[in-house]
Amino acid sequence: MMKDFRYHVVSLTAVFLALAIGIVMGSGPLRTALVGEQDERIAQLEDDLAVAGDDLAAQRDEAVAGEQFADESAATLLPGSLDGVSTAVLTVAQPRDDDVTAMSERLVQAGSTIAGEITIGAAWTDPDQAAFRNSLASTLAPDLVGVDTDAAPTTVLAHALAQALMPGAGPAAGDDEDSAERARLLMELLTEAEMVSGTVAGDVDAVVMAAGPGDNADDVSTASAAYADLSGVLAEYAQGVVVSSGIDADGDVPSAVQNSPTASALVTTVVTGLDYYGRITTPLALAQNIGGEVAGFGPGDGRRMLP
Secondary structure (H helix, E strand, O other): OOHHHHHHHHHHHHHHHOOOOHHHOOOOOHHHHHHHHHHHHHOOOOOOOOHHHHHHHHHHHHHHHHHHHHHHHHHHHHOOOHHHHHOEEEOOOOOHHHHHHHHHHHHHHOOEEEEEEEEEHHOOHHHHHHHHHHHHHHHHHHOOOOOOOOOOHHHHHHHHHHHHHHOOOOOOOOOOOOOOHHHHHHHHHHOOOOEEEEEEEEOOEEEEEEEOOOOOOOOHHHHHHHHHHHHHHOEEEEEEEEEEEEOOOOOOHHHHHHOOOHHOOOOEEEOOOOOOOOOHHHHHHHHHHHHOOOOEEOOOOOOOOOO
């Protein structure tokens, strides 16, 4: 019993001591010091927040002004630069639909007609579809004009797409008798094989490849190399070819084009060509490529934004 009483006395003493400490800290000089320091920190945070808000508002105003300047510049720079040019827009590696649409609108503003909207399917680069691509290439090769039947399967498929989009051009030039029907059949077969999807509404003179970031980091470089080879083959047929992408990224399609001996000699690249300002560069770069010049555009050392 005595032990229990002593235990309660100690517990009550601890409680009263804690209350006493709380009262001391909650009043007097110590409280003033603690609260004052807290108030100073709160005031500093409020000042920092106000400055950040002002900076954000200034950046927002600057962005609005920049976009207005870009729109007004585009109205001066673009019209007439692609008059009479029918362009096929090919999408690879999953770019954002809104970006591709906005870039296509700039092509139209430059005077081009969008003659085709084609998406390259996952089967074009999927490692698990290699055997299927080999079989399809073997099936299509005899029906192609001016193509080595022993070429790599993806090269054969690239020529098949090129002859589907641009019958009678490139290695098939002069073969007008069956080119239109062959083009229809090739596009039908490529579509049924899920290599491509989309539509072609008329003759194609030029190609813009809108390249996204892809969705599998392990396969991006390999896929980009296949897309670069495709762009190089298309350039053998088209009057001009431009690869337009988002911001710089490891293993992206513009880098693969620059690393390809064939594509780098024929294909112009526009990094950030799918972004707000770069969409103005893309039509101008295509016009320059049609004129026989190959270049790389975009922000950063060794590149420029406009031709």
